[in-house]
Amino acid sequence: MAKEMMKGNTAIAEAAIRAGLDAYFGYPITPQTELLEWMSVRMPELGRAFVQAESELGAINMVYGAACTGKRVMTSSSSPGISLMMEGLSYIAGTEVPMVLVNVMRGGPGLGNIAPAQADYNQIVHGGGHGDMHPIVLAPASVQEAIDLTVLAFDLAEKYRAIVVVLIDGSLGQMMEPGELPPMAPLKTAIPDWAVRGGDDGKRRTLSSIYLNPPDEEVTNLRLERRWQEVQANEVRYKEYYLEDARYVVTGFGSAGRIALSAVRAARAEGIPVGLLRPISLNPFPRQVIADLSERVEGFLVTEMNAGQMLDDVMAAVAGRKPVEFYGRMGGVVPFPDEILGEIKRMVNGQVPMSGHPRDRWLERMPRAN
């Protein structure tokens, strides 16, 4: 198929449709609205379900119900709307039904603003909803990756009966880039065994997240944990740039990762042996790759559009073997490549202490307004 110029938001929407999305439920919020808007036109046109719910709570619970039928379902929102969905997400995780969630992150906490940010990392990757739950989290950095990972998200959701989150920031949602969409896949006709189907085969099925008897809940918890081990073993994804001969590694996900690529290239042009590791699956996290790198490189720079959330996962993987530095911008402010280049040079030219926390050192360097 030929390439088309698309915004990240519309590319994700159309990719989901081509992947065989049966039903979309959502509520508008900037900087995600084009996704819902695209769905509102395309889904009815194709005879599929589109509902603009009365709120994000309504939307996620409609997703819950529809997911129980074994159909391909999704919703999308931006940070504050995602917070509203957390209860429903936990119920969906506890019921073990597949769904895809798109979070187009914006500045926060609270109402914040509509500018790009990555500050929902901890909420999305490390839980959000209550209970032991593990969403698979994919973080594209380009329109093409957003398309490819959206299609993958539906397959993974069904394979592991899991929630798969496509996590982007507002800038990728709003940015246009050429991308190639997949051909239209036929809608799924096979109904999974676990799905509720209105008793058409005379069998009674109940789907629920309620296990009043604690040992029963524990059996479920163990099943979910073992399934997660399988995800960890099979679904780690990342992209490497210039790492072959790198002595220093920059790492960042999504937009922060691609901005860092410009900084890494600029550093390379000055003869600095630095490479980039861009995690694509944030959950499962490419922990082993980072651990292996920490055996052979001299230091890491983590760059994010938050106060160092993925930083904690990188530090856990590096496990004190090598120094780690951090650079972040927050509140909807996007770092420019030259800021990251400056941080690379600081790391390479100076002595990075092994003691203390990179977040404290970063805060020390940031301006103090009050």
Place this chain on the structure above:
Amino acid sequence: MQTEIIIAGFGGQGVLFAGQLLAYAAMEEDKAVTWIPSYGPEMRGGTANCAVVVADEEIGSPFVKHPQAAIVMNLPSLDKYEALVAPGGVLVVNTSMVDRPCQRPDITVVEIPANEIAERLGDRRMTNMVLLGGLLAQLPVVSMEAVDKALKEHLPERHQKLLPLNRQAMQEGASQPARV
């Protein structure tokens, strides 16, 4: 090889569309390209800008601080981007909307009374195309033919009759003298 361009002006001046045309043209030429708007609670008459990056390899940052070129369609945009254009770069100024000359001695400056030219051509909406022509004459990041093709494919049906005028506007802009 990578080229970065910022187009800035008031909302309604065709800032975002001019950038999209560049992006479509770059795609037409099989180049890697990103187009990113400044987005916010903005409206007609407010300031608007977009950044376009054209490259022959995977593009890193779509955000640009020091572009090789900028088109500034009004005074606030001149004030903001004059200092940011990379040394040796190109600044295209819509002199119809600014009341001072550009001060940078180290860049190529193209000063175009684009509103007047567009009005002389009979359609004020051509202002952005005049300036785009002025840019492409100094920085041929994409060919005029590719822009032409992009226009043809992306102008709504009801505006297709304006294609020759758009072309003419670009050529008028391209024929404007540059100050090196």
